[in-house]
Every structure is written in structure tokens, then in C-alpha cells.
Amino acid sequence: MSPLLEVEDLHVEIPLPHATLHAVRGVSLTADAGEAVGLVGESGSGKSLTLRALLGLLPQPARVTSGRIVLDGVDVTALPERERRRRLTSAMGMVFQDSLTALNPVMRVGEQIAETPRRKLGMSGAKSKARAIELMDRVGIPEPERRYRAYPHELSGGMRQRICIAIALSGQPRLILADEPTTALDVTIQAQVLSVIESLRVEEGVGLILVSHDLAVVSETCRRIYVMYAGRVVENGPILDVLGAPRHPYSFALLRSVPDPDVPVHRLLTIPGQPPDLMDEVAGCSFADRCRFVSDACYEQTPPLVQLTPDRATACLRYEEAERWSDMVAEAPVQEEVR
Ligand SMILES: Nc1ncnc2c1ncn2[C@@H]1O[C@H](COP(=O)(O)OP(=O)(O)OP(=O)(O)O)[C@@H](O)[C@H]1O
Ligand code: SF4
Numbered sequence: 447m448s449p450l451l452e453v454e455d456l457h458v459e460i461p462l463p464h465a466t467l468h469a470v471r472g473v474s475l476t477a478d479a480g481e482a483v484g485l486v487g488e489s490g491s492g493k494s495l496t497l498r499a500l501l502g503l504l505p506q507p508a509r510v511t512s513g514r515i516v517l518d519g520v521d522v523t524a525l526p527e528r529e530r531r532r533r534l535t536s537a538m539g540m541v542f543q544d545s546l547t548a549l550n551p552v553m554r555v556g557e558q559i560a561e562t563p564r565r566k567l568g569m570s571g572a573k574s575k576a577r578a579i580e581l582m583d584r585v586g587i588p589e590p591e592r593r594y595r596a597y598p599h600e601l602s603g604g605m606r607q608r609i610c611i612a613i614a615l616s617g618q619p620r621l622i623l624a625d626e627p628t629t630a631l632d633v634t635i636q637a638q639v640l641s642v643i644e645s646l647r648v649e650e651g652v653g654l655i656l657v658s659h660d661l662a663v664v665s666e667t668c669r670r671i672y673v674m675y676a677g678r679v680v681e682n683g684p685i686l687d688v689l690g691a692p693r694h695p696y697s698f699a700l701l702r703s704v705p706d707p708d709v710p711v712h713r714l715l716t717i718p719g720q721p722p723d724l725m726d727e728v729a730g731c732s733f734a735d736r737c738r739f740v741s742d743a744c745y746e747q748t749p750p751l752v753q754l755t756p757d758r759a760t761a762c763l764r765y766e767e768a769e770r771w772s773d774m775v776a777e778a779p780v781q782e783e784v785r
């Protein structure tokens with residue numbers, strides 16, 4: 447059976463006045479129905495643009511320059527734009543990274559939820575209102591009938607984020623793209639919002655692609671993980687395998703503190719050095735300047751994404767030495783910070 451969503455070799459470019467930024471450089475990923483998949487990587491690695499490109503919601507002037515998006519086995523990139531959009535937006539709903547500010551401040555929250563069922567699913571005013579109230583209840587908004595008439599500023603941050611999730615769900619999607627859905631929230635509200643998303647997945651089979659800086663959140667929520675660096679997926683696989691035995695030096699450095707349950711580190715580590723300039727077509731491995739295990743060959747060829755097992759891949763020329771990386775680091779430690 448084909449996955450619900452298959453993304454193949456997606457490229458997103460941003461033409462700027464004096465150069466072109468190659469922000470997403472050949473990302474491939476899959477998500478099965480009802481599956482939770484995590485997407486991690488440091489700031490600027492292309493996570494948000496990847497998700498937005500899937501829905502045709504790139505900020506100006508970014509554009510998809512190549513790649514295939516296959517939904518339910520159908521290559522939607524080959525369809526006329528209107529049909530492509532219709533299929534993608536009815537299959538997927540998105541919780542935006544800046545969604546708390548994305549709510550319309552002068553429109554009642556209930557009406558913002560009811561808009562999609564009315565417009566996309568052709569529901570009457572009364573039915574779409576009932577649907578919005580049901581969704582508000584579903585995401586844990588107390589007294590949804592009364593709160594239907596509230597404006598965003600009248601609700602707490604946690605409630606506004608639940609409204610955003612209800613909006614993402616309002617078109618009855620089979621996959622939610624959630625871009626840092628809990629970052630702005632305190633820990634208790636984070637847990638509540640995540641449990642709403644998780645119960646939708648378990649009870650209604652709604653799949654999830656989750657972008658988060660919080661590895662505890664990703665490892666609790668997701669079965670598989672994609673690690674992005676400088677616009678590319680550099681490693682992917684079952685989350686326990688990737689966290690427990692990374693096969694790419696970037697994920698090794700980023701995730702290294704996580705598998706030890708006695709170490710209360712939940713955030714990604716900050717790695718010394720800067721990512722490459724996305725304006726340039728980097729010769730060789732784009733991580734080479736920051737990699738502790740770099741060799742001459744790494745500057746000469748771009749590492750291909752090598753499939754290690756059917757569900758595990760890495761883009762490192764030296765992955766076969768991965769079992770020695772911990773010893774090598776212990777011999778020559780470098781100060782790392784948690785962000
Ligand atoms: N509208 C835009 N104009 C110019 N550059 C942009 C625009 N949007 C994104 N970029 C650049 O594209 C690259 C990828 O951005 P993206 O937002 O996908 O990163 P991200 O991985 O989501 O980062 P973060 O973790 O900070 O949210 C970054 O270098 C970013 O500065
Ligand atoms: S290819 Fe070389 S530079 Fe790139 S991650 Fe692997 S060891 Fe490091």
C-alpha cells in the first residue's frame with residue numbers, strides 16, 4: 447500500500463535581489479495514514495518552508511522549483527494547479543509556527559473555525575457553526591458555545607493554540623502539519639495541546655508531521671524522525687534508532703544527550719560553527735566545516751542519502767565508523783551548549 451503522503455526531491459528557492467537562496471534542497475519524506483513523524487533541525491534548516499510547500503502556502507517570493515508530491519498514490523504535482531491545491535488542502539491541515547499571531551484579531555474564533563467547513567465542505571451556516579463548536583469541544587475548549595463568540599484576545603495562549611488546531615482540523619484532514627505547535631506555551635498547556643493531537647491520531651487516524659525543537663516532545667509523540675540540515679534531510683529512521691545510534695555526525699551532535707533518561711536535557715544541542723550560506727551551491731558535504739569527523743573526501747563529493755535499512759537512511763560518507771564516534775569525542779571533548 448502506498449503511503450498517504452510521499453514527497454520526493456522537493457526543492458524550494460527564494461529569489462532575492464542579488465542572489466537565489468536554495469532553502470530546501472531535495473527533501474524526500476513519507477507519512478503513512480495515522481502515523482506521527484518528526485522533523486527536527488536547527489533554525490534555518492528549511493523545516494517550515496518544507497511544510498508550507500506541501501500546501502502551496504510558501505511566503506512570497508519563495509517557490510517550489512522541482513520535486514514530486516504524491517498523495518494516496520497520485521502525483522499531484524502533475525495536476526492542474528486548482529486541482530492540486532484542492533487535493534492537498536483537503537488532505538492536510540496546518541498549524542503554523544506563528545499561528546498565535548495568525549488568527550484574525552477582529553473575527554470571532556468560532557467563525558474562523560466555521561469558515562473552512564462552509565467554504566470547502568459546502569456546509570450551511572448552521573451546520574458549520576455546529577461543526578466549529580464540536581471541534582472546540584474536541585480540542586478541549588471549555589464552554590465552546592459561549593467561546594464561539596469570543597475574539598482571540600479574550601482567550602489565553604493555550605486556548606488560542608487549540609483554536610488553531612481546531613482550524614487545522616476543520617476541513618477534516620487526514621494529516622496535520624504542525625510547525626512548533628507548543629513552543630510558545632507553558633509546560634502544562636504544552637502537554638494538553640499534545641494530548642489533543644495524540645488522541646486525534648489514535649482515535650481518528652489523523653496523521654501528523656511535527657516540527658519541534660523539543661526532543662522530548664518529538665520522541666514521545668513520533669515513531670519516525672527526519673533530521674534536516676541546510677535544506678536537506680541528512681538522516682531519517684525510527685526515532686529510537688536515530689536517537690540511540692545516530693548515523694550522521696549532525697544528528698549525533700544534536701541529539702547526543704537525549705537517550706540518557708537521567709540527563710534532563712530536552713532541547714537540541716547547539717553545535718559550534720555556522721550553517722553554510724544557502725545562497726551558495728556547496729561543494730562536498732554541507733556539514734563539513736562543523737563536522738568533527740571530516741576528511742578530505744568530504745569536501746569533494748556531496749554525500750548521497752544512503753539507505754541503510756528499508757526505513758533508515760543517512761547522508762554521511764563515514765557512517766560506517768559511527769560506532770566509534772562516542773569514543774572519538776570522549777578523547778577530544780568540545781564544549782557544547784543547550785539551547
Ligand atoms: N520569506 C522569506 N524571505 C527570505 N528568506 C526566507 C524567507 N522564509 C524563509 N527564508 C529563509 O529560508 C531558510 C529556511 O527557512 P525556514 O523558515 O524553513 O527554516 P526553519 O527550519 O523553519 O527554521 P526555524 O527553526 O527558525 O523556524 C532560512 O535561511 C530562512 O532565513
Ligand atoms: S560526509 Fe564527512 S563532513 Fe559530512 S557529515 Fe559525514 S564525516 Fe562529516
Ligand SMILES: [Mg+2]
Nearest residue numbers: 493494495543
Ligand atoms: Mg520554522
